[in-house]
Amino acid sequence: MGQTAPVSAFLWITVVSLAAWCWLLLCQGFFWRTDVRLPLRREPEVWPSVCVVVPARDEAAVLPASLPSLLAQDYPGRAEVFLVDDGSTDGTGELARALSERHGGLPLTVGSPGEPPVGWTGKLWAVRHGIALARAREPEYLLLTDADIAHAPDSLRELVAAARGGGFDVVSQMARLRVESRWERLVVPAFVYFFAQLYPFRWIGRPGSRTAAAAGGCVLLRAGMAEKARIPDAIRHAVIDDVALARAVKGAGGRVWLGLADRVDSVRPYPRLGDLWRMVSRSAYAQLRHSPPLLLGTVAGLALVYLVPPVAVLAGAAAGSAPVAGVGALAWAVMAGTYLPMLRYYRQPLWLAPLLPYTAFLYLLMTVDSAVQHYRGRGAAWKGRTYARPDAVPDEG
Structure with missing residues (x-):
């Protein structure tokens, strides 16, 4: 009885994660497709300068x-x-x-x-x-x-x-x-x-x-x-x-x-990972408008959407809960499936798709590090310059 309640709660969390992936698959502008290329081209009679x-x-x-x-x-x-x-x-x-x-x-x-x-x-x-x-x-x-x-x-x-x-x-x-x-x-x-x-x-x-x-x-x-x-x-x-x-x-x-x-x-x-880390972390917290509540919401959202499915598969297998493992596997499969077109666009092996939760975890850490660097006074640093957040900059006029 002691194990049933936690398993049941985690099952519901996993169901929410799967529901989030179904929504992302169908209702987020088909973001995962890579067929948005240059629109209709019409050559002008006189080319503009x-x-x-x-x-x-x-x-x-x-x-x-x-x-x-x-x-x-x-x-x-x-x-x-x-x-x-x-x-x-x-x-x-x-x-x-x-x-x-x-x-x-x-x-x-x-x-x-x-x-x-x-x-x-x-x-x-x-x-x-x-x-x-x-x-x-x-x-x-x-x-x-x-x-x-x-x-x-x-x-x-x-x-x-x-x-x-x-x-x-x-x-x-x-x-x-x-x-x-x-x-x-x-x-x-x-x-x-x-x-x-x-x-x-x-x-x-x-x-x-x-x-x-x-x-x-x-x-x-x-x-x-x-x-x-x-x-x-x-x-x-x-x-x-x-x-x-x-x-x-x-x-x-x-x-x-x-x-x-x-x-x-x-x-x-x-x-190197450090090069990519700096590329992402220099602007990640700025993307969140330097807001602690948005940071907490982003971390929670990344965990729910990207980390819960693989954890559910492992935890469900360890606890002998087929529903938890099954729902987690389905959410993980939808996630990997949406990543396949981008891997094809970049001409990368498709076996990288199931590793997306690991990559998302790296991005989660980069985002947190971006906030830490911001509060240490080193946020938004690039090529020897560090920029203040917009509300700390005096407006002209």
């Missing part, structure tokens, strides 16, 4: 694999690249000029904005400087792309055609991240999977939907909308700047599209 803005801080290691791909864009209209050297100490600006001289292609301008003032993140201060330089060319579109992103030769052409064809103010592609090391295989596909779960791509592009997100590595933004939404000034303190940008655009009445990329790739390596 585009300025490419690349913020770069200490990117000499990756620039040779990324910048030439931008310079080599096969774009029928007028296009120009502006690389903004954000206080680099590794010769990023000089290397960019050398690559331009060596490879030719689109015109390149290298600028430097100086240190960001209080209330600005370094990246957005660099983006602001790049947009200011580009404004003299009066472009119709701005392509905001990171220094570690390599583009196929027709990338800019496809993005502009998609924006024109769908009437979007923002067309953003989630670049395919590098997946080569053991830890990259375990963590990276799950990173995109979790992002899509939070921001279902189908919902983002739906007219009237409030869901807003973009992928900062590749954002084509209509210049008129950038001015209307006051980008980047309106989001100057945002650590998760891509989501903030999309929200600002939707708040200004614009339309946003986000999907997975086919030939837009990140060349930045994350060979």
